[in-house]
Amino acid sequence: MxxxxxxxxxxxxxxxxxxxxxxxxxxxxxxxxxxxxxxxxxxxxxxxxxxxxxLPGVIDPHVHFGFGSPETDFETESRTAALGGTTSVLSFHRSRDIRESFQAAHDRALAQSCIDFGFHFGLTSHLHVETLKEISERFGVSSYKLYMMYKGAAGLAQGFTDIDDGLLFAALRETARIPGAILGVHCENVEVIPLLRDPLRAAGRDDLRAWNEQSPDFLEAENVHRVCYFASKTGAAVNIVHLSSGEALDEVRRHRRNRNAPPIHVETCPHYLFLTDESPAGTYAKVNPPVRGQADVDAMWEGVLDGSVTTIGSDHVPRKRSTKDKDIWAASNGFPGTGMILPILLHEGYHRRGVPLERLMEVASANSARHYNMPSKGGIEVGKDxxxxxxxxxxxxxxxxxxxxxxxxxxxxxxxxxxxxxxxxxxxxxxxxxxxxxxxxxxxxxxxxxxxxx
CATH class of the missing domain: 2.30.40.10 (Urease, subunit C, domain 1)
Structure with a gap:
């Protein structure tokens, strides 16, 4: 040979x-x-x-390349991924009309990335849903994301006018019609957040815990219920992306007990397994959903161990420090992390908590390969990449x-x-x-x- x-x-x-x-x-x-x-x-x-x-290379199914330096992110961010052991990523692509924008994004990534990559489509309008089968087959994409946090006024601030429960249901229904497809959903009830946020700001709060308190765990859990319930009515496979709280995870467990439930996957992030709202990182750890308390960190690890959590994604966003050096309300959301998945899983999971390597690599690699239709990835077996x-x-x-x-x-x-x-x-x-x-x-x-x- x-x-x-x-x-x-x-x-x-x-x-x-x-x-x-x-x-x-x-x-x-x-x-x-x-x-x-x-x-x-x-x-x-x-x-x-x-x-x-x-070990098998880490598959990061949740990165936002292009949100730092759109023209060069696939060069720099694929490198930071590789340094930490991430060998494949799935990045989010969204535009007004994906049929017109995708090829340029694909070509730029192909020229720059030192690791393998794919895309999810961000669904923000009924046009995206109406063309979903076409763009999925044309570009070979089988996974999507809908942003519940961009409903109403929050969506209008980003230029999104169609995001509501109707778009969610329509996206689920269309996803169910595409074999092997899965819809990821960002779950936060953004309509209640201002009611909780405004008194915190008026009181002069400027700490990481205030960010958690303005979007508490039950607002995530409420949206998780809605997504799982609608999924059961449409038969669509769903993924609760970047899940952060024990209460929201319990909501998933409750819906999974329904024998007619479609596949319900759960992704958490390294920061929800490691950081708390008392972290000295301050605004550098500001993210949606927020990092929470130690009890929720422990609940996420329990989910990793019992199989309730199925994948790990970094939610990597590569902006500059200057966008964070502000108060908690003005600092940008998100932070870099794709190259930190494996070191955090090994440090906190393997060494500190005794989580078996086999389980860590299931959630960091094998399950993403399975859920997202990457049969050549995700394990050390003859014939695989x-x-x-x-x-x-x-x-x-x-x-x-x-x-x-x-x-x-x-x-x-x-x-x-x-x-x-x-x-x-x-x-x-x-x-x-x-x-x-x-x-x-x-x-x-x-x-x-x-x-x-x-």
């Missing part, structure tokens, strides 16, 4: 077997053989992993935005020391990051591929 690369002397995370001593042979970007430690494998190059772990991470579980590094390659020049995790980092990131058998740096080849020839999923 003609192999391009062998990863030797490794402990490989294999399905149903856990960490297993062995070696991986790669040919033409795919895993060609998984062999015992002593097997003789001839290859153009052999890398001695020195007993370190080899060689998206692989050589990981030092004991490596401790302090988060420094200056080394992360993102357009964003800050991180809500900056100054924190985390245990467990990748030292080599391979995308389809090609090393794109090594020892905390992007390779020269990945800089000059990015090489990321578009993931057509329908």
């Amino acid at each position: 003609n192999l391009d690369l062998v990863l030797a002397n490794a402990r490989i995370l294999l399905p149903q077997r856990g960490l297993t001593p062995g070696q991986i042979g790669i040919s033409q970007g795919r895993i060609a053989v998984i062999a015992e430690p002593g097997a003789q494998l001839a290859a153009d190059e052999t890398v001695d992993c020195q007993g370190l772990c080899v 060689a998206d692989l991470l050589v990981v030092d579980l004991d490596l401790e590094k302090t988060v420094d935005p200056a080394t992360l390659e993102s357009y964003a020049d800050y991180s809500p995790y900056e100054g924190m020391t985390l245990k467990g980092w990748p030292v080599r990131t391979l995308v389809r058998g090609r090393t794109v990051a090594l020892d905390g740096k992007i390779t020269d080849e990945a800089r000059s020839r990015p090489g990321g591929r578009y993931l057509r999923r329908l």
Whole structure:
């Protein structure tokens, strides 16, 4: 067998077997053989992993590339992803008419990204719903997102006029008609938020906890109920994206007990597994839904362990520090994080909470590959893409935005020391990051591929 690369002397995370001593042979970007430690494998190059772990590449199904520097985000943000072990992303694309805008976004990403990528469509109008089947088939996109937080006055401020429960129901109904499609929904009852926010602002509150108090957990849970209930009437598969609270997760569990319920997936984010509303990050940790209290952090980990949480997405938004250096009400929402998924899962999940590596990589990789129609991704198996991470579980590094390659020049995790980092990131058998740096080849020839999923 003609192999391009062998990863030797490794402990490989294999399905149903856990960490297993062995070696991986790669040919033409795919895993060609998984062999015992002593097997003789001839290859153009052999890398001695020195007993370190080899894990599947992280799939981040929730990034907003283009919200920092629209012309260059896929270059910078794919690099920050690769440094942290993310080898595939799904980014959100929205415009007035996706039929007219998508190809340019696709071509820009293809020219810039050093990791593989796909898109979700942001649904903000009835035109999007009416053309959903057409754009899905034409561009190979099987997943969408509807923003409940942009209803009414909040939507008008963003230029959205169609977002209401009618659009939600119409989008669910149309999603159900497309085989393999899934609708993600941002769940917050934005109509109640001003009633709670205005007294906080009048009282002079300017702290991260105030951001949580103006959009509390029950406003998320109420919207989760609405989405799940409408989904049961249409038969559409749904994904509750960036779920942040125990009460909202319990609402999902309640609806799942209905034997007629469609698939209800739950995505949480690394920040909901790690940060609280007492974080010293302050406005750098401002996000929608808000980071919450320690009880909700613990509830998210419980959901990871019992399977209620199915995927992890970063909700990565790469804006500058200057957009955050304001009071809590004026600071921008969201923050960078795609390259932090694996370090946070290893530090907080594996080391501090004893969560098995197998479970962490299910929610960080395998489940996203399954839900979002990426059969060549998500695990270490013969025939799959060689998206692989050589990981030092004991490596401790302090988060420094200056080394992360993102357009964003800050991180809500900056100054924190985390245990467990990748030292080599391979995308389809090609090393794109090594020892905390992007390779020269990945800089000059990015090489990321578009993931057509329908």
